[in-house]
Amino acid sequence: HLYECHCCSHLVCLNHLIEHVQATQRNKERFNNLRNELKPFVATFKVIIEKKLLNIEREKNLIEQAQKLLDAKIDSIDEVQIIFEEIKQAIGLSQLDCIVKVEPALQNTKSCSCICKCGNQNGKCIFI
DSSP states (O other): EEEEEETTTOOOEHHHHHHHHHHHHHHHHHHHHHHOOOOHHHHHHHHHHHHHHHHHHHHHHHHHHHHHHHHHHHHOHHHHHHHHHHHHHHHHHHHHHOOBBOOOOOOOOOOEEEEOOOBBTTTBBBBB
């Protein structure tokens, strides 16, 4: 005789029904645990992206200010120098953000359930 599993409606013989239900419950628990682990990563990633978007807006504004100075034949050395320094600083920071550190696999690198290998220290991931 086959019996319908109350979790998934599959037909399973009595000998395997308990095992099937337990496996289904373990899978459901694992799924819920993964979802709970994912939530803080999504929140952190969202904050990172929002910060990048704010930086992009600030940098676009710098470009617009510099372009106005270039187009308007302004004689103010101070204004040009301030914008120039701000743009140089923004370029330097952007270049730092774009550096991806690649290292050989480490023996003590921990695997986490987010399907990555990371040595997460000081909020920075090491891509391997």
